[in-house]
Amino acid sequence: MKNICKTLSLICLLGISQTGYSQQASAYELTLDTKKTGAPVQSTMYGLFFEDINFAADGGLYAELIKNRSFDFPQNYMGWYLSGNVELRKDNPLFDKNPHYVVLSDPGHPHKRTAIENEGFRGIGFKANGTYRFSVWAKTSGTSESQRIRIDLLDSKNEIITTQKIDITSPEWKKYEVVLTSKLTDAKGRLRIFLDSKGSVALEHVSLFPTDTYKGRENGLRKDLAETLADIHPGVFRFPGGCIIEGTDLETRYNWKNTIGPVENRPVNESRWHYTFPHRFFPDYYQSYGLGFYEYFLLSEDMGAEPLPVVSCGLACQYQNEREECHVPLNELQPYIQDALDLIEFANGPVTSTWGKVRADMGHPAPFNMKYIGVGNEQWGDEYVVRLEAFTKAIRAKYPEIKIIGSSGPSADGDKFDYLWPEMKKLKVDLVDEHYYKDPEWFLKSAGRYDNYDRKGPAVFAGEYACHLPNRANNLKSALYEAAFMTGLERNADIVHMTTYAPLLAHIDGWQWRPDLIWFDNLSVMKTPNYYVQQMYAQNAGTNTATLIQNGTPLTGQDGLYASAVYDKEQNCYIVKIANTSADSKDVKITLTGLKKQAAISLGDCTELTAGNLEIENTLAEPSNITPQKTTATIDGSTLSVKAKGFSFSLYKIKL
Incomplete structure (x- = not known):
């Protein structure tokens, strides 16, 4: 009798074990609905954000090799x-x-x-x-x-x-x-x-x-850096900053009108980054404005990206200026509003207009077809809202076709964020700029951030974001966790219309902030793993979202897996992206449902980004430690079977 009980117990245990194994195996069986085309993915979905931090302009993207070339730094002989x-x-x-x-x-x-x-x-x-x-x-x-x-x-x-x-x-x-x-x-x-x-x-x-500048232009851009930007295939290019738009004070804000015209007569401006961090202090950091708004518009055009200029709203950096008298009074705001209107005319106006003629005289008679403008950077509070309202009324009255981007403040949550979003809805801005520099766990937990956002208000512009590791630059971990988070951006492309990593560039001998997407010295460029994640998304953005689910819900971290999919009308294919943040490989099966009878699918390009452990990084000496590589998968009938390696981000194209 005891032996029979032991036998029955063993059978029961085996049954439980087999049932558990069966549930675990089926945990990675997903369905991809091909019957219904999802929301459009905006052409601006993945882009670039440029700010002159880390010697990104002078000494970086701007190819001029001479510092203080006109002897007009405050210390005239500096350099x-x-x-x-x-x-x-x-x-x-x-x-x-x-x-x-x-x-x-x-x-x-x-x-x-x-x-x-x-x-x-x-x-x-x-x-x-x-x-x-x-x-x-x-x-x-x-x-x-x-x-x-x-x-x-x-x-x-x-x-x-x-x-x-x-x-x-x-x-x-x-x-x-x-x-x-x-x-x-x-x-x-x-x-x-x-x-x-x-x-x-x-x-x-x-x-x-x-002489060998990008596109061969005099007063041109450093070729290898500009080509590295263009190789991402960005859909939008936000410039010229960030915090430099605000300035440490109004006198040092970025004034676009000082950056156009003959390059010899563009005045020097103090960079707000040269003294911001005492431990990374660079008193020789100034802006020659040789890389100015005209050059930014040209670069946008060269890359096929929508230009997105940002202008000062009359508020100096609020972190550094708490007193109201540091900002432009409302009754003196008109010149700032006029600057914004003049910028639109400079970009889009006919050659017979005042500012359109300036553009034409600089060598570009055709308009740049600018569609977006950002007003302010990381501003907050009622002082921002009332100023933005004045800008919005003026721009809507003269240029109703221009889409206006407002701010949700300096962080992805908190009092400032909670106050600003309702105000942005009241003002009916077109997009709201959200910024988040967060720790790795935040990125993993936030893959579903936009699943339940209000679809009736403005769209989202994830204008500055990066996964921050303590005392580290860039490695596979930060890139992989960003890739996981971005599956949520892609899945919610109906509400998320733009995304840009930040900061973009950093000189290895002159950085103030890290991590950064691209590192360089005076002769070479290093693309980080984060760069390749951005590139993989941007070059495979698709045209419409697609529903990829497991048991009715998207993969947002179950057992370390994150996934999304898009449909590409031009290539007539689906593109599946999978981030595996766990150490173990995962067998994932994706069954396409809703296919037409007799439909046959085939495998297209498959790419993965992975390494032996999360701490591996690229360096200027070894820039190819982590790069995208070809990978394999199989298709059986209507099912795609893949092995998502541990610590990997991969994408798979399914041709119809």
Whole structure:
């Protein structure tokens, strides 16, 4: 009798075990509904947000290699080293917004030399056989006789790489150019200008650009960085910031009108990031505005992205300015509103309009077809709402077709967030900009964040977000957790219309904030695992959402799995994305329901991003530790079977 009981007990245990195994195995059986096409995925769904932080503009995307090229930093010689007889002057300036220039004169001794030398941005990067266009506005000073300067490219050992001479032939300001070829590669070079005659010469706007810029433009962009941005295939490009829109004070806010017109006459502006973090203090961080609104619009056009400029709403950074007198009073707000209206005319107006003519004179007669404008950055409180209301009324009255983006404050929740969303609905803005720099667990728990958002109000713009790890830059963990969170963005594309990771760029020798999507030095670029996640989503955005569920609910972290799907009309395929945040591989079966009779499906491209553990990262020395790789799957009838590796993000195309 005891043996029979033991046998029955064992049978029962085996039955329970087998039942448990069966439930566990079926836990990853999903259905993909092909009968009903979901909501449109906006072309702006995945994009880029640019802010001049981490030396992202000067010293980064902007290809100018000379720091303080017009001697108009508050410390006029910052970035320069002087020898001999050098005088700073600003009488009868060539450019009214950049009035300073230098005069190099004979030192008065046969064994002394007059020279100026520029350190660049943490050095100047030269590539072997690369060509560099040196230019300067110059004139003879105090003499009608021709004078001569010598231009040297120096390596990090202070040895001459190559040299050229220029004769300054006129007592009137004139632009001189020469192209130099580097004989070697060096990331920490310098530029030196010698006076090579016995008289005096005046020099203004000393410039050095690689000739091989993005799209070959003078005053252009650093080619490798711009191509890295374009390779994401962004749908929207938000610029020029963030917090620099506000400024530490109103005097240092980003004023778009100072960034257009001749590049030589765009005034220097103080970057609010050079002193924000005492532990990452960069007192030489200024904005030359050489990369300005015209160049941002051009880059948007080049990348095929919708331009999304952001303008000041008259509030200085509220973190740094708690007193009302730090901001523009409501009765003095009109010039700021006019700036926004003028910006729309600059972007879209005919060449016969005031600001449309400015655009045309800069080389772009055709309008940029701007559709969106952001008013303010991370503003909050009633002081923001009343100012935004004034902007909204004015823009709606003159440009009703322009979509206006308001703010939900500096965080994804809390009092400021809870106050602002209802106010944004009352103002009937088109999108609300949400920002979240959060820890890994927040990203995993928030994959369902937008599942129950109000569909009757404004759409969502996830304008700044990144998974933050303690004292770390970027690794597989942060990228994977962002990928998991983004399945929720994709699933809710009917309400989420734009998303942009932040910050975008960081110089390895000059960063203030991390993590960042792309890291670089003076010669090379490193794409983070986070970059590849953004790229995989953007290049596979689809045209419509698709319903992918398990037992009637989406995968939002069950056993570490997250999943979403879209349909792509142009390719006539479904694209399934799966993030496995657990260490164990998972067998996942996805059955397509609602297919037409005799329909046959086939497997398209399959890609995965994974590594042995979550701590692995890319570096400038080893930029390919984690990159997307081809993977495999199988299709049997109407079922796709995949093995989602541990710690992986993968996508699978199912062709109809």
